[in-house]
Amino acid sequence: xxTFIRVSxxxxxxxxxxxxxxxxxxxxGAMVTFTGRVRKRNDGHDVTGLFLEHYPAMTxxxxxxxxxxxxxxxxxxxxxxxxxxxxxYLGDNIVFVGVTSEHRGDAFAAAEFIMDYLKVSAPFWKKxxxxxxxxxxxxxVEAKAxxxxxxxxxx
Amino acid sequence: xxTFIRVSxxxxxxxxxxxxxxxxxxxxGAMVTFTGRVRKRNDGHDVTGLFLEHYPAMTxxxxxxxxxxxxxxxxxxxxxxxxxxxxxYLGDNIVFVGVTSEHRGDAFAAAEFIMDYLKVSAPFWKKxxxxxxxxxxxxxVEAKAxxxxxxxxxx
Amino acid sequence: xxxxxFFAQLRERLGTDKLIIETPAESWTVADLTKHLVGQYPEWxxxxxxxxxxxxxxQQVADKAQALKSGDEIAYFPPVTGG
Amino acid sequence: xxxxxFFAQLRERLGTDKLIIETPAESWTVADLTKHLVGQYPEWxxxxxxxxxxxxxxQQVADKAQALKSGDEIAYFPPVTGG
Numbered sequence: 001x002x003t004f005i006r007v008s009x010x011x012x013x014x015x016x017x018x019x020x021x022x023x024x025x026x027x028x029g030a031m032v033t034f035t036g037r038v039r040k041r042n043d044g045h046d047v048t049g050l051f052l053e054h055y056p057a058m059t060x061x062x063x064x065x066x067x068x069x070x071x072x073x074x075x076x077x078x079x080x081x082x083x084x085x086x087x088x089y090l091g092d093n094i095v096f097v098g099v100t101s102e103h104r105g106d107a108f109a110a111a112e113f114i115m116d117y118l119k120v121s122a123p124f125w126k127k128x129x130x131x132x133x134x135x136x137x138x139x140x141v142e143a144k145a146x147x148x149x150x151x152x153x154x155x
Numbered sequence: 156x157x158t159f160i161r162v163s164x165x166x167x168x169x170x171x172x173x174x175x176x177x178x179x180x181x182x183x184g185a186m187v188t189f190t191g192r193v194r195k196r197n198d199g200h201d202v203t204g205l206f207l208e209h210y211p212a213m214t215x216x217x218x219x220x221x222x223x224x225x226x227x228x229x230x231x232x233x234x235x236x237x238x239x240x241x242x243x244y245l246g247d248n249i250v251f252v253g254v255t256s257e258h259r260g261d262a263f264a265a266a267e268f269i270m271d272y273l274k275v276s277a278p279f280w281k282k283x284x285x286x287x288x289x290x291x292x293x294x295x296v297e298a299k300a301x302x303x304x305x306x307x308x309x310x
Numbered sequence: 311x312x313x314x315x316f317f318a319q320l321r322e323r324l325g326t327d328k329l330i331i332e333t334p335a336e337s338w339t340v341a342d343l344t345k346h347l348v349g350q351y352p353e354w355x356x357x358x359x360x361x362x363x364x365x366x367x368x369q370q371v372a373d374k375a376q377a378l379k380s381g382d383e384i385a386y387f388p389p390v391t392g393g
Numbered sequence: 394x395x396x397x398x399f400f401a402q403l404r405e406r407l408g409t410d411k412l413i414i415e416t417p418a419e420s421w422t423v424a425d426l427t428k429h430l431v432g433q434y435p436e437w438x439x440x441x442x443x444x445x446x447x448x449x450x451x452q453q454v455a456d457k458a459q460a461l462k463s464g465d466e467i468a469y470f471p472p473v474t475g476g
Contacts, residue, residue: 015170022192026245029194032187032266036476037177039184039257052475053401055468058452083475090181095476102194104270105305111187112263115476123449123468124475125401140402143445143472150260191393207392208318210385213369238392250393270393278366278385279392280318295319298362298389 001071003079005063007054009086012096021078021098028077028100030107034115036095038088042141046131051138052085052094055123059083066117070099073113073154074106081114083124113154120151156226158234160218162209164241167251176233176253183232183255187262189270191250193243197296201286206293207240207249210278214238221272225254228268228309229261236269238279268309275306311380312343317387323357334378340365341374343384362389394463395426400470406440417461423448424457426467445472 004020006012014035021031038050067079080098088094097114101107126141159175161167169190176186193205222234235253243249252269256262281296312331321327335342344365348355357363366385367376378384395414404410418425427448431438440446449468450459461467 013170014173015168018169018190022190022246024246026193026195029192029197031190031192033190034259034263035173035177035186035188036259037184037186038181040181041257042184054475055398055400055449055452055470057466058449058468061452091177091179102196104189104191104267108189108263108267108270112259115259115263119473119476121454121473122475123400123470123473125471126474127401140471141474143474209392210315210317210366210369210387212383213366213385216369274390274393276371276390277392278317278387278390280388281391282318295388296391298391 001077003064003067004081005060005067006082007056007059007063008082008084011084011093012082014093014096017080017082017096017098020080021100025078025100027102029102030104031098031100032104032107032111033096033098034111035093036115038090038092038094040090042128045128047090047128048131048136049087049089049129050092050094051087051127051129052083053125053127054083054085058123062122063118066114066121069117070110070114074101074110075103076101076106076110079110079114081118083118083122085124116147116150116154119147156232158219158222159236160215160222161237162211162214162218162240163237164239166239166248167237169248169251172235172237172251172253175235176255180233180255182257184257185259185262186253186255187259187266188251188253189266190248191270193245193247193249195245197283200283202283203245203286203291204284205243205247205249206282206284207238207243208280208282209238209240213278217277218273221269221276224272225265225269229256229265230258231256231261231265234265234269236273238273238277240279271302271305271309274302312338312378313383314343314347315383315385317385320357320363320386320388324351324354334380338378339374340367340372340376340378340384343378344374358386363387364389395461396466397426397430398466398468400468402471403440403446403469407434407437417463421461422457423450423455423459423461423467426461427457441469446470447472
């Protein structure tokens with residue numbers, strides 16, 4: 001029943017995190033992982049990079065709280081949540097959520113729940129570098145109503 | 156829009172499969188993976204291993220068809236589906252499903268859909284080695300009504 | 311000619327994984343093939359006619375009314391349990 | 394003493410990420426603190442009173458009626474966009 005939470009400028013290795021979830025684990029038949037990565041198009045803009053700001057004292061608390069809520073809803077064993085901060089470029093990893101459970105339904109639901117809640121409640125903010133021909137502008141990403149709706153659907 | 160399907164006695168490396176999904180991929184913000192593994196308890200039995208039989212000529216067709224159905228329902232880019240056959244032991248990988256998409260909602264739904272349909276339609280059969288004290292018996296696993304219900308929920 | 315395959319517990323119960331039917335009738339359906347098999351092997355009746363047995367023709371799930379033609383591969387198997 | 398933090402576009406608009414309020418009134422709520430800040434920095438009014446601004450007290454989201462005590466850390470920030 002371990003929960004691993006990390007907020008870091010460093011990249012993560014999915015293989016290492018999968019190892020944390022599965023190593024010597026013969027209790028769980030199911031592992032679901034989500035990885036969020038920087039993509040080149042967002043909301044109609046060409047993107048070349050992202051800067052991620054956060055509220056350090058609050059992020060760990062918030063992520064731990066979301067994991068607790070997930071454990072209250074589903075039967076979960078190991079959970080890993082990693083969020084990167086700082087300057088990221090195209091194709092870089094942003095966020096990783098991995099959960100194990102005896103059963104796949106619980107693992108899928110919990111991983112998606114954690115992501116949906118992280119999106120609307122964890123104090124991270126993205127500033128996008130947008131390309132328009134040769135010009136570059138840095139713009140704060142707007143929160144999306146669809147993310148609020150996704151999170152609301154769990155309660 | 157690549158689809159990789161493999162049925163094999165060989166183990167797979169999640170890191171290698173993740174690489175297939177993400178390598179030079181800056182189109183997709185989301186990757187969801189599911190890994191199914193041999194666990195020590197199943198349906199109230201202690202398990203020490205599994206033998207997986209399949210219908211080779213049909214499995215590839217069936218898995219390709221499930222991936223096509225997923226692509227018709229959601230906006231997906233790369234898909235990997237791997238299923239192992241033969242003799243497996245506790246903690247061994249059984250099945251891997253990985254999908255990438257621009258958006259996480261599509262990636263989560265498609266990965267779960269593929270697993271739910273694989274469970275009820277792909278021609279694999281598990282024979283469990285069950286332990287009861289010192290004795291071992293090999294028993295075919297019974298199909299579960301709950302798996303039928305999960306699959307039905309998508310249509 | 312028809313190729314008939316059996317899998318998993320059904321294969322074990324019947325004691326065979328494959329049969330070749332050299333001279334099927336022209337107008338057989340899956341149900342006719344099943345009747346023919348039970349006629350030849352009466353001890354298979356209970357296993358082959360069990361309500362949960364699935365049939366596939368040329369690797370596609372097919373119902374009992376499906377017409378067969380020479381060269382078809384017909385499989386009988388119990389509910390699948392992979393994943 | 395209160396510690397007041399600002400993040401992201403709000404931090405940029407106000408031009409500061411942190412303020413220390415040495416002598417707050419005894420019975421302030423979050424709303425009272427906001428009123429005090431707007432009194433001191435009238436140019437912050439629009440940004441601080443925007444309807445989408447979230448407030449947290451000691452790293453927990455709090456509404457405007459929440460009472461403050463000395464030592465509290467109050468954060469103002471726009472809707473989050475991580476993940």
